[in-house]
Amino acid sequence: MQQGNLEFKVSKWEEAAKVLEGLKRELNKVECECKNAETALGNLLVPEKATYGDKFHIWVFGKGIIEGRLLTVIKVDSSNFKVKWEGK
Secondary structure (H helix, E strand, O other), X not given: OOHHHHHHHHHHHHXXXXXXXXXXXXXXXXXXXXXXXXXXXXXXXXXXXXXOOOEEEEEEEEOOEEEEEEEEEEEOOOOOEEEEEOOO
C-alpha cells in the first residue's frame, strides 16, 4: 500500500470522526432543548389532576399559523409528556 494513500485515508477518517463527534454533541443539545420545551408545554397545557395516558388536543392559532393546527399532548408519567402536531 502506498504511504501517501494511507496518510490521505487516515486524514479523511480523522476529519470525518471529528465532524461526527461535533454533530453528536449538537444533536444531544437539541434533543435536551426539545425535551425541556416538551415538558414546559405539557406543564402549561395539561391539568394537574390528569392521569397517565390522558390525551389533550389543543387548537393552536398564531403567528405563521393561518388555519390553526391541532396539537396533541399526552401525559406519559408524573413529569413527562409527548407533544406532537396532528395531521400534515
